[in-house]
Amino acid sequence: MKIIKNCWLQVVMGLMMLCYVACSKNGDVSAPPSVTKITLLDSTLQDSSFTKALPSTLILVTGQNLHGMVKVLFNNQEAYFNPTYNTSTHLIILIPEKAPTEAVDPNVPNKIKFVTTHGDFEYSFVLDIPPPSISSISNENALAGDSVFVNGSSMYLISKLVLPGNREITDLTTNPAGTRVGFVMPDLGSDTGRLVMHAKYGIARSDGPLNDHESGDVISNLTNDEPGEKPVFNWAWWGAVRTNDATLFPGTRGAYLQSVFGSVGAKDGGWWNDNRSGNFNDVPMFTAGIPNAEAGNYALKFEMNTKEAWSAGIMVLRFNDKFCYRYMPYLAAADGKFSTKNKWQTVTIPISQFRQTADGIEGTGAPAAMFADVLKNGVVVFGYRFITEEDPVDVYNAAFDNFRIIKIK
Numbered sequence: 001m002k003i004i005k006n007c008w009l010q011v012v013m014g015l016m017m018l019c020y021v022a023c024s025k026n027g028d029v030s031a032p033p034s035v036t037k038i039t040l041l042d043s044t045l046q047d048s049s050f051t052k053a054l055p056s057t058l059i060l061v062t063g064q065n066l067h068g069m070v071k072v073l074f075n076n077q078e079a080y081f082n083p084t085y086n087t088s089t090h091l092i093i094l095i096p097e098k099a100p101t102e103a104v105d106p107n108v109p110n111k112i113k114f115v116t117t118h119g120d121f122e123y124s125f126v127l128d129i130p131p132p133s134i135s136s137i138s139n140e141n142a143l144a145g146d147s148v149f150v151n152g153s154s155m156y157l158i159s160k161l162v163l164p165g166n167r168e169i170t171d172l173t174t175n176p177a178g179t180r181v182g183f184v185m186p187d188l189g190s191d192t193g194r195l196v197m198h199a200k201y202g203i204a205r206s207d208g209p210l211n212d213h214e215s216g217d218v219i220s221n222l223t224n225d226e227p228g229e230k231p232v233f234n235w236a237w238w239g240a241v242r243t244n245d246a247t248l249f250p251g252t253r254g255a256y257l258q259s260v261f262g263s264v265g266a267k268d269g270g271w272w273n274d275n276r277s278g279n280f281n282d283v284p285m286f287t288a289g290i291p292n293a294e295a296g297n298y299a300l301k302f303e304m305n306t307k308e309a310w311s312a313g314i315m316v317l318r319f320n321d322k323f324c325y326r327y328m329p330y331l332a333a334a335d336g337k338f339s340t341k342n343k344w345q346t347v348t349i350p351i352s353q354f355r356q357t358a359d360g361i362e363g364t365g366a367p368a369a370m371f372a373d374v375l376k377n378g379v380v381v382f383g384y385r386f387i388t389e390e391d392p393v394d395v396y397n398a399a400f401d402n403f404r405i406i407k408i409k
Helices: 002-026
Strands: 034-040 058-064 069-074 077-079 090-094 111-116 119-124 133-137 147-153 158-163 167-169 180-184 193-199 202-210 218-220 235-239 241-243 256-264 277-280 298-306 314-319 323-327 345-350 382-387 393-407
Touching: 034 119, 069 090, 133 193, 133 202, 133 345, 158 180, 202 298, 202 345, 202 393, 256 277, 277 393, 323 345, 382 393
Parallel strands: none
Antiparallel strands: 034 058, 058 090, 069 077, 069 111, 111 119, 133 147, 147 180, 158 167, 158 193, 193 202, 218 393, 235 277, 241 256, 256 393, 277 382, 298 345, 298 393, 314 323, 314 382
16 A cells, blocks of 8 residues: 555655646746635545644645745644645645644634745645643542643543533643643542543543542452442452551542551562562353454553562562563653552553463463453452562552452553
């Protein structure tokens, strides 16, 4: 397909050059420019003209007397074009990636200005923006009054967020880049559901429900008979410290697991020591049809809270004693240190990122293809283990809650 498009582009450019020669010989080179239509640079779409497009779109301008082009501006942002392919009737041009849109300036002119050696011309054209997209929510199980941040892209001109129970949030904070939206979590009671973002250019939904800490999707919320939430226990009574002390890691309901340890040397695989594991009972959770789904349609989610910055060691998340994920969020941190700053944060890991063992190392082999791969006879067998490889760990102090499996697609 790419070869065909490249060949077609060469043919178009060749015809444009022939046209330029003919027009230079026979046309009126001093007549003012005009535009007949704008289309995508795609032979299958040449009959479809349009008056709006996204930045970074390659377009074909068709008109008269377009030769001698000096500059082209989209909402006063100059665009690059190759003058070699500028003829009297056509111009190929890329809309600038950073051309202003209504999202950043409500008073943009929505015009393309063509400047030639023999006159100027303006053409009405709207620079569109993509619909909003949500990549993550800082804490999907935040308490009432907590600050929550929605991360994503193209989150411009938002009118409202709709939370579970049809609660509408209009008091929002946004950043100019359209990548972050903040709000204060209201009391959701027992309502559970996905966040829905309403913006001028579309609607976006979160990949998991808010307030989901006691549903049938939950492996364990670590609560047994403590107040604060419906118990979904399933803990195997060993490994990390189970506590409901709200002063250590404030901002969660009921009990949680705390893994706290230190002075773990390099290449220490003794995960059964010093609170370095989370162990759960086998849990039957899914109906017969679900295991046949693609692994990427589901994700493991949980809340995490670090009291100390995490910079070494591996938290091995394990399903069915066979498929594992080597969780090392500090590798993506700018300073090599991961910290939630003693706030609860939601972690999302697609099931398709869990891998088998290769060369004796868990989580480095072939990935899970079907959801059934990580189950054991349809039952969830889950836990985590903390090990070290080349680097030692001086101190580790983190808490975990609300382990769950969510359909994200």
